[in-house]
Amino acid sequence: MDIWILLTIFLLACFVGYFAVLGVTPALHSPLMSVANAISGIIIIGALTSLADSLSIIDSFLSYLACFLAAINTAGGFAVSARMLTMFKSEKKQ
C-alpha cells in the first residue's frame, strides 16, 4: 500500500484512540490498560505474516517466538481485565 495512505490511516487512528480513551471513566483505567495491553497483542498478525515469508530457521524461530509472546500478552490481557471487571458491582439503581 502507498505509504501516504498508511500514514493517513495512522493519523486518523490516533484521533480515534484519543477520543475513545478520553471517554473511559477513571474508575476503569486499570481494566482499560489491560484491554489496551491485550489488543496491542495484534502484533501476532505481524508475527504470522513474518512467519509466512520467513527464509531461514532463525528467522522463523523469531516469528514463532513473537507469536508465542503476543499470544500470552493478548490472552493474559483479556483475562486480567475480565477478572477486574467481574468485581465492579453495584446494587444501587442509576
Next chain:
Amino acid sequence: MPALVNISYLTACALMIASIRSLASPQTARLGNFLGMTGMALAVIAAVISLKLPNYPLTLTVILSGAAIGVYTAFRIKITALPQMVAALNGLGGLAAACVALSEVLAFSPQNFNNTISLFVGGLTFSGSLVAFAKLQGFMPAHPLRFTGQYGLNAALALTILTLSIIFILQPNIPLFLILSLLILILGLLLLLPVGGADMPVAVSLLNGCSGWAAVGIGLSLSDSLLIIIGSIVGSGGLILAAIMMKAMNRSLLNIFTGSLGVQNSGTAAEAQTARSGAPEDAAFIMENANKIIIVPGFGMAAAQAQHTLKTMAFLLHNKYHAEVKFAIHPVAGRMPGHMNVLLAEAGIDYKDVYELTDINSEFSSADVAYVIGANDITNPAAKTDTSSPLYGMPILDVAEAKTVFFVKRSLGSGYAGIDNPLFYAPNTIMLYGDAKEVTEKIIKALES
C-alpha cells in the same frame, strides 16, 4: 477469499475500537471486554487461514500454548499483584514486536526505517517493563535509583543508538542490527531506574502505549492497516492516560524520568511540631457519632491488603450507625491508573460509593470524618499553599476541610515524595499509628461492641 479476509480484519478492527469505547461505564465494560476478545480471535483466525504458513500444527500449538499460559497466570495471580502483571504482559508485547522486527531484517525486508523504529520501541518497552515489573514485585527497591553520571550515560547511549540507526538505515547489515538491539535493551533498563514508586502510574501508562507504537512500526513495515490502526489506538491511548496522570500530579515527563521526587528533603527540618496521636478505640467513638464519613485510600492500603477490612468497617458504620460512607480516590493513588478502584471493587464495595477527586472534593467540608488510610502526598495542603514545595500545583483531596481527620500511618515519616505534611500537625488531625489493616481491625472491634 481475499475479500472475506479483509472483511474479517475490518470487523475485528471495529470490534476492538468498540471494546475500548464500552469501558466508558462499568455497566457496558464486561461486554466491551468480550467484544475485544471476539475481534482479536477473528483477526487471528483470518490471518491463520489466509496466510501460507509453513507448519500449521506447530503454529497453532505455539499460539494456543501462549494463550493458555496467559489465561492461567492471569487467573492465578493475587489481585494485589495486578500492577506488575500488567507491566509484565506489556513487556512481552514489546519483545514480540522486537522479535518481528529482527525476523523481518533477517528476511532482508527493505523496510529498514520502520524495522528500526519497531526494534527501538519494542525493545525499550520490553526492558523498561522488566524494570517496572521488578520494582512493583519488590525484586528491586521502589525508590528512584540514581548514580552520578546517569544522565550523561543515558544521553551518550541514546546518541550512539541514533547514530547506529542512521548507519543501519543507510547500509543495512545484520550484525549492526543485533548490536542496536542490545544497546536499546540497556537504554530501556537505564531509563526506568530513576522512576520512583509513586511515578509508576505514569511510567506504566507510557509503556502500555509504547507496545502500541511498536505495532504501528511493524504495520508500516508490513503494509498492514490493521496493525497500524490498533497500534495507534493503543499508543495514543497510553499517551492520554499518562497525560491525565501527569496532570493529576503536576509533574512533567522530565521530572518522572529523572526521579526528582523522593530524594529531596524538605528544607525546614522538623520544626519540632507535635502531632496528636490517638487510639483506634477513640477513632471508633468519633466515627460512631458521625453522620458523614469519607474514606481516602492510598498505596498503604494496598500494601497492607486492608481493602476487605475497610469494607467491613464501612458496612458497620453504614448499617449499625447509619452514617453516610463514601470513598474518595485521587487519580494517582496507588501504582497504576485506577489501582484503588480495582482493590475496592475486589472487596465488594459498591462502585457507586466510590468517587473521583473532582466529584467529591466539595463534600469534605460537610463531612464529620475523613479517614485517610495509607495515603499522604495526595492530601498535602502544601501542594496548594507552598510555592517552594515540589508538590506545588498538584490537585489534592481537601481532607483538611473535614471536622476530624484520621491518618492511618505506620509512622510520622513523610510520604513517598519525602515531603512533610503540615496536615499531621493540624488541630483537627488525629494520627492512628500502625499497620493499615490492624488499625482498621481494632476500630471494627470497637464498633462492634
